[in-house]
Amino acid sequence: MRHNRIVLLGFSGAGKSTVARKIASHCNFSVLDTDKMLEERYKISVYDIFEKYGENVFRQLEYKILVKALQQDNVVIATGGGAPCFFDSMKLINEVAFSIYIEMAPKSLALRLLHAKVTRPLTKHKTEEELVAFVTEQMEERKHIYKQAHLTVKGENFDLQDVLQNLIIQNSVKL
Ligand code: S3P
Helix, strand or coil, X not given: CCCCEEEEECCCCCCHHHHHHHHHHHHCCEEEEHHHHHHHHHCCCHHHHHHHXXXXXXHHXXXXXXXXXXXXXXXXXXXXXXXXXXXXXXXXXXXXXXXXXXXXXXXXXXXXXXXXXXXXCCCCCCCHHXXXXXXXXXXXXXXXXXXXXXXXXXXXXXXXXXXXXXXXXXXXXXX
């Protein structure tokens, strides 16, 4: 089976968007970002959806957007950190795409989130210690989902060539 959809998974701050752009430029694929698609489609920021309507509404809209993204061809899709963890999203992703989990230690993620320019609703107003505790706890809940990805790579020392070789072997990318 030839995968012409690659889906990047991982916690906020793991570098999904950056990796998506790098892979896409090598494969000549387009980049899709589920958070951006959602913001464009509903004309409201992710932050404001959480604030005004709560997480449940966000998860429902996020799921719809993910389904739409997974109908596109020749794409690298950067998902929101929670996207694969709700409804049947992970199963769906693995059925129609090649999934890559960017794994990173909670401490590294917490530091990156602490210095991030974008304010994320789930991590706002948290000190470094609170962030480490929060990320560690969330990771415990989410990692059994993330680990279902077809490929797991380390975010701290991400090796693009290694990933591209894997994609060639998996038949996602032509030589
Ligand atoms: C979330 C991650 C965010 C965004 C939303 C919820 C999560 O995306 O979808 O704030 O539940 O982990 P990023 O992973 O791009 O930060």
